[in-house]
Amino acid sequence: MSKNSAEYLINRKDNQYEVVIGLEVHAQVLSESKLFSTSATKFGAEPNTQVSLVDAAFPGMLPVINEFCIKQAIKTGIGLNAKINKRSVFDRKNYFYADLPQGYQISQFKDPIVGEGKVILDMPDGQKEVGIERLHLEQDAGKSIHDLDPQNTFVDLNRSGVALMEIVSKPDLRSPDEVSSYIKKLRSIMRYLGTCDGNMQEGSLRADVNVSVRIKGSKEFGTRCEIKNVNSIKFMQMAIEYEANRQVDLIEEGKSIDQETRLFDTKKNETRSMRSKEDAHDYRYFPDPDLLPLEISDKFINDLKNNIPELPDDKKKRFIDEFKLSPYEATILVSDIDTAKYFEEVVAKMGKNRDMKLAVNWITGELFAVLNNKNLEISQSPVSAKNLAILVNLIKNGTISGKIAKTVFELMLDGDKDPQKIVEEKGLKQQRDPKAIEALIDKIINDNREKAIEYKSGKEKLFGFFVGQAMKASGGKANPQLINEILKKKL
Amino acid sequence: MSDITKQSLTELVENIKNKNLSSTDITKAFIERSEKSKELNVYITDDFTSALDKAKKFDQKPNLDLKLPGIPMAVKDLFCTKDVKTTAGSKILNNFVPTYESTVTENIWNEGAILLGKLNCDEFAMGSSNETSFFGNVQNPIDKNLVPGGSSGGSASALAGQLTPITIGTDTGGSIRQPASFTGTVGLKPTYGSCSRYGIVAFASSLDQAGPMAQNVKDCALLQEIISTYDPKDSTSIDFKRNQYSKKLNNNIKGKKIGIPKEYRVDGMPKEIEDLWQKGIQYVKECGAKTIDISLPHTSYALPTYYIVAPAEASSNLARYDGVKYGFRAKGENLIDMYEKTRSEGFGAEVQRRIMIGTYVLSSGYYDAYYLKAQKVRKLIKNDFDEAYKKVDAILTPSTPSSAFKIGEKTDDPVSMYLNDIFTVPVNLAGLPGISIPAGHDSKGYPLGLQIIGKAFDEQNILNIAFAMEEKINFKNKITDWWIE
Secondary structure: OOOOOOOOEEEOOHHHHEEEEEEEEEEOOOOOOOOOOOOEEOOOOOOOOOOOOOOOOOOOOOOOHHHHHHHHHHHHHHOOOOOOOOOOEEEEEEEEOOOOOOOOOEEEEOOOOOEEEEEEEEEEEEEHHHHHHHHEEEOOEEEEEEEOOOOOOEEOOOOOOOEEEEEOOHHHHOOOOHHHHHHHHHHHHHHEEEEEEEEEEEEEEEEEEEEEEEOOOOOOOOOEEEEEEOOHHHHHHHHHHHHHHHHHHHHHHOOOOOOEEEEEEEEOOOOEEEEEEEOOOOOOOOOOOOOOOOOOOHHHHHHHHOOOOOHHHHHHHHHHHHOOOOHHHHHHOOOOOHHHHHHHHHHHHHHOOOOHHHHHHHHHHHHHHHOOOOOOOHHHHOOOHHHHHHHHHHHHOOOHHHHHHHHHHHHHHOOOOHHHHHHHHHHHEEEEHHHHHHHHHHHHHOOOHHHHHHHHOOOOOHHHHHHHHHHOOOOEEEEHHHHHHHHHOOO | HHHHOOOOOOHHHHHHHHOOOOOHHHHHHHHHHHHHHHOOOOOEEEEHHHHHHHHHHHHHHHOOOOOOOOOOOEEOOOOOOOOOOOOOOOHHHOOOOOOEEEEEEEEEEEEOEEEEEEEEHHHHHHOOOOOOOOOOOOOOOOOOEEEOOOOOOOHHHHHOOOOOOEEEOOOOOOOOOHHHHHHOOOEOOOOOOOOOOOOOOOOOOEEEEEEEEOOOHHHHHHHHHHOOOOOOOOOOOOOOOOOOOOOOOOOOOOOOOEEEEEEHHOOOOOOHHHHHHHHHHHHHHOOOOOOEEEEOOOHHHHHHOOOHHHHHHHHHHHHOOOOOOOOOOOOOOHHHHHHHHHHHOOOOOHHHHHHHHHHHHHHOOOOOOHHHHHHHHHHHHHHHHHOOOOOOEEEEEEEEOOOOOOOOOOOHHHHHHHHHHHHHHHHHHHOOEEEEEEEEEEOOEEEEEEEEEOOOOOOOHHHHHHHHHHHHOOOOOOOOOOOOO
């Protein structure tokens, strides 16, 4: 039935269920200072060293909007192809907790800074559009630390007041894979824009995941559960899988699903009820009277629009058009801004007589393998784009063979050495003198007379044996094409 | 020495500049009188020792170019003062010493003034009689067991009792003008956005405004030009052209059109208030101004609107007093228990009442019917004034519907207490400037005030009108020093 091979369905005896997922992603704004104060936002600082009187909610302290954070949110909105709202309002979300010094979080409720938009996902079976409902700015809370003392909880306010963008998707996602792809795409766009570093280990990107299920083909949404604060793609996928199956099981048993907030226990791989709808907080949202509504001019928005860098979707299109890459190759190269930068630098350094295919293969093959092994980001690559370009050119112009290139590449890893110099110092230049190769081959044929006769009598497989011998004799340096040609002639 | 404390600010500044008096002379005089005035209970925290040191230091190297050269003064305990305890009249901040200074007080010290201490006020400025203070009632110098009004009751008493030459208060619904009226002094509530709210303990952010209190209009104008500055640390501070109000003070109000709003003639208003108002109308006419009958049709909704908006904001503003970071903390079994005990023991009854009202009107299901509706009515009230100001330059009303009442008289009846602010509250809701000046006495000899309401940012105009009326009225406060030990 399914025309879509990647369709994610949960099968029970008589029923097929579709999973409906919407995400509320919390992305920390990349900014030196907080949303309403001038405190620093550096990750990993000593507890309570990046806290101003405003962040700690001292009496009489007032929030002042950090314009840079506003710009970051608008840029992100532009990256999400979204409507930028020229008037937005900061509201207070009231609740008590020890790591919320004001007793309320400043957020945006009715009038967010960014409205509807969309994101395109590249799935194995084609593109998929995911709707964005809104993006709003809000303050992060501090951090409660419960495990330092059996009696007391400690509070670190370094994070208190840090700017977050909450990006709310429409319930358009249908599988854990789509969720993974969506998060990666959001992350990629924000990294291109420099609006969020997307570092999930440091908590710069986390999500509340809304999951519901329904009989395939049904138009109605099922009752949803919200899984709070999941901080890795893997855990999101695991949580969705568990939660969707739990809901399907309930329906199959004839029970109903309670709308509730749940937690994902990463150790037990299960979701657990945190609070039901009845226990939901009444946040008593109202416009923050300490802040005037935020009014943004067309000029302010246009100035930002005019300075938006090329984003992944456009870059991909250009890579396909300009460099004749396959969509698959282009997708890999643009998915991360640093990879794209590296690739473009290699392209630039290769010069006119460039071999794009070869360059792509070397980046996605050898280089990625090394980075993976050493657990490095491409920005920390031991081989610079410039030297990789030189290496690719050495192969392209026949100075070295692909095989020798791998040896050279290994040597380059130690201190980003110039491949040209390695080739010269180690004498790895390809043997291209036909006379020398002829002499070499003559000797091999002589030494292997019987095999030569077998070859001539039709055992053509032995050709490879002679090529191998010739290569070995040349120390791998002989030009393989010349070996082929001369061997054919001689045998 | 005793006549030093009777001098107005203007006289004191003159005497300092002419070297007739030193800062030490003046500071000593106010401290000595304050020491003898404990019964008034105006101080929550005095800073006398430090004040004398500062005065001596000033005298060693006097800078006479300043506007308040070596002038000692006490301020309402709602202003955060660096290294001096700031309580907001509450137990919950009884041990709180700020490490920072409010912009308004900073402006004052920058002009050479010296802090005498922190003055009593209603808890978190919630009250009209100073009876909600954790630190006890304040006596009105006018008569024993008479409230000084509130919430800036300590400020008004200290000023009328000549314990400080000038002072500052805050006004959310009348907290400067009503106590000024009850004590026979002058109090100005500036336009919202005129004085920075930075470092002032918040009650209701969209209504709170600091303002000057003084013995006369000229002193009031001088203090206003000092405290009103644009402050980027307060996002609601407005960057408009501020006058040198005292220099531009002018009693020529010929041809000014003064509106008389019929809706301020409320049911049950004592005849002596009506008479006072008529006298006021007479005075402005004698000064050459014209009076015009106007209508502010939504006036009767102002008080209910105020008692939704202000508690709503307060319920959120006071959430930070939770025992976690600073201030009073009660012991609890767990976090929630600690919150409940801290806030039950730390806040007084009136503050708790308003937090509950505010929480209620913001709750889902009630928000639209109360808070949202109130915001709409607030807009209508503002529109009323906008309409009126197409026809008039300023509006004249009584400051309060009665003179000062006895301590304890209204404590069991919050609504009758709230009614005290009926003439002052609309001004806050509309964000306008209003000034109360003493205009006469009632049959008991207690002072009564008249209020002049101006257009936004038009403080100069109402100061001028007040200045002209002040001359005509020639008010004399009847202070007998009954409390002096």
